[in-house]
Amino acid sequence: MRIAVVDGQGGGIGRAIVEKLKAAMPDVEVIALGTNSAATGQMMRAGADDGATGENAIVHNMKYVDVVVGVIAIINANSMMGELSPRMAQAVGESRAFKVLLPINRCNIHVVSVEDAPLGVHLDNAVRVIQEYVRK
Numbered sequence: 001m002r003i004a005v006v007d008g009q010g011g012g013i014g015r016a017i018v019e020k021l022k023a024a025m026p027d028v029e030v031i032a033l034g035t036n037s038a039a040t041g042q043m044m045r046a047g048a049d050d051g052a053t054g055e056n057a058i059v060h061n062m063k064y065v066d067v068v069v070g071v072i073a074i075i076n077a078n079s080m081m082g083e084l085s086p087r088m089a090q091a092v093g094e095s096r097a098f099k100v101l102l103p104i105n106r107c108n109i110h111v112v113s114v115e116d117a118p119l120g121v122h123l124d125n126a127v128r129v130i131q132e133y134v135r136k
Contacts, residue, residue, distance in 0.1 A: 001028050001134050004061055006070040006092065008035030008080040011042030013102070013119065017069055018046035020127045028134065031065070033058045035083040058088045062095035067130055071104040072111065079107040098133050100126045 003021060007014025011034060021030050032051035034040030040053040052061065062068070073079035075093045077086035092099070102122045103111040115121070 001067070002065045003028055003030050003067040003069060003130065004033050004065040004097070005030060005043055005048065006033045006035075006058060006068060006074045006088075007039045007043060008083040009039060011036075011039030013071055013104070014039055015042040015046040016119070016123055017102075017126065018043045018048050020123050021069075021130065022047040024127045024131060025134065031061065033061055035080060035088070055085050055088055059091040062091040062097065065095070065097045067100065067133065068092055068095060068097045069100040069126055069130065070102070071106070072101040072109055073104070073107040075099075075101065076107055076109060079109075098130075100129050100133075102126055 005014050005017045014032065018030055018032060030048045032040050032043030032048035034043060034053045037053050040051045044051045074084060075089050077089040103114045
């Protein structure tokens with residue numbers, strides 16, 4: 001089982017995702033895919049098993065992962081202040097991987113009928129959903 005965490009900007013949310021995944025499932029391979037080196041670095045420091053940076057790294061790796069996790073913006077072209085390119089969004093969206101998206105209401109996306117909760121609650125929910133998926 002290979003899980004990709006995709007993040008950009010400062011990498012804080014990606015770092016939190018990696019920390020929670022590794023704590024809950026230490027034997028699962030987690031790869032950090034950052035839109036920039038700061039985001040990748042944060043996720044690597046959080047315990048990701050491997051990491052890569054940039055458009056080509058994200059596009060390429062979408063073919064080789066079982067799960068992709070990140071904020072909902074990773075399927076929206078030009079989100080994260082333009083860091084997430086249209087090719088990245090397309091690769092994530094077209095990937096056959098199981099996608100776990102945190103409903104962070106930024107980038108002009110507002111997800112309705114979802115609990116408005118602190119980031120920590122969303123992170124715990126994401127890890128729980130991934131654990132259930134892995135057990136299948």
